[in-house]
Amino acid sequence: MTITKPNRRDMLFMAAAAPALGLPARQAQAEISAPDAAQPAYHRFRVGEARITIVSDGYLGVPASGLGVNADPREVAAFLKAHYLSQTQSYAHTNHAVIDLNDARILVDVGAGNRFLPTEGRLMDNLASAGIDPSSITHVVITHAHPDHIWGIRDDFDEPILPDAEYIIGAAEYDWWMAPGRVLQLPERLQQFGAGAVNSLKTEGLEWTMARDGHEVAPGVRLMATFGHTPGHMSVMVESNDNRLLVLGDSMTHAYISIERPEWVAGFDMEPELTVKTRKRLLEMAASERIAVVGYHFPFPGVGHVMPVDGGYRFIPALWRWEA
Numbered sequence: 001m002t003i004t005k006p007n008r009r010d011m012l013f014m015a016a017a018a019p020a021l022g023l024p025a026r027q028a029q030a031e032i033s034a035p036d037a038a039q040p041a042y043h044r045f046r047v048g049e050a051r052i053t054i055v056s057d058g059y060l061g062v063p064a065s066g067l068g069v070n071a072d073p074r075e076v077a078a079f080l081k082a083h084y085l086s087q088t089q090s091y092a093h094t095n096h097a098v099i100d101l102n103d104a105r106i107l108v109d110v111g112a113g114n115r116f117l118p119t120e121g122r123l124m125d126n127l128a129s130a131g132i133d134p135s136s137i138t139h140v141v142i143t144h145a146h147p148d149h150i151w152g153i154r155d156d157f158d159e160p161i162l163p164d165a166e167y168i169i170g171a172a173e174y175d176w177w178m179a180p181g182r183v184l185q186l187p188e189r190l191q192q193f194g195a196g197a198v199n200s201l202k203t204e205g206l207e208w209t210m211a212r213d214g215h216e217v218a219p220g221v222r223l224m225a226t227f228g229h230t231p232g233h234m235s236v237m238v239e240s241n242d243n244r245l246l247v248l249g250d251s252m253t254h255a256y257i258s259i260e261r262p263e264w265v266a267g268f269d270m271e272p273e274l275t276v277k278t279r280k281r282l283l284e285m286a287a288s289e290r291i292a293v294v295g296y297h298f299p300f301p302g303v304g305h306v307m308p309v310d311g312g313y314r315f316i317p318a319l320w321r322w323e324a
């Protein structure tokens, strides 16, 4: 197979064909409906001196059969039902963090653009709603090279959407996807993911900064190696005035399953054992050190805390306020 440029039509076909990823369900499964008017687009708060804006790229609908793939399906179904979630279709938000601290303005991940699912690709519009001029973004951190996180890196003319920013990715992540012959080594259903990762990483006009564990993006913002979901996945730690926020990326993909059942992995957790090990380490750290977290696929805006409970953990959404 030659490395092609996947287009949206290919991806929709692939998505419909792949057992682990499908088209979003048309009907809402929950007992409460979608908001009547405009969807929430951004949410802004502070962590110490850092100003954080969570900006949505839209959502993904994925079959619930891709959740807890190493668990008894009846247990997974019971868990979802108990959490008032659909047992057939999982609705995953896509929450990007924009971190303003000192002179840096850091965007975490670039979303799917118009190359993946039609329910995504709203990042640039929502940045505009949030009053964030794309040219003011100084750094782009890519947590990992899955389609919903990186395919939006270039526009319809294959130009980088943010040409002037510094682009940073884990060295291990870059090397893994770019290894010669990688795409062909992937299971067939993931080969388009591989081709899309390679094409995104090869975007003309971009130079990559290769990061290792502890890489300082800017003062107060460091990367943490959180391998497992992908072989070189990175999370982002923001620290200011003793306050900390951990931008999880996909080290935890589900606000309830990843936290209450960290040993259950999803179909897209590429290294299952390492995923679980990393997740447990992060949960222990977030709970014992009272670090706020934001999950890319958690319910918007995806910000909260990890509460220890009965030998395990629970996600507590942050109580946000109209005034500081």
Ligand SMILES: [Zn+2]
Residues within 6 Å of the ligand: 146, 148, 149, 250, 296, 297
């Ligand atoms: Zn993702």
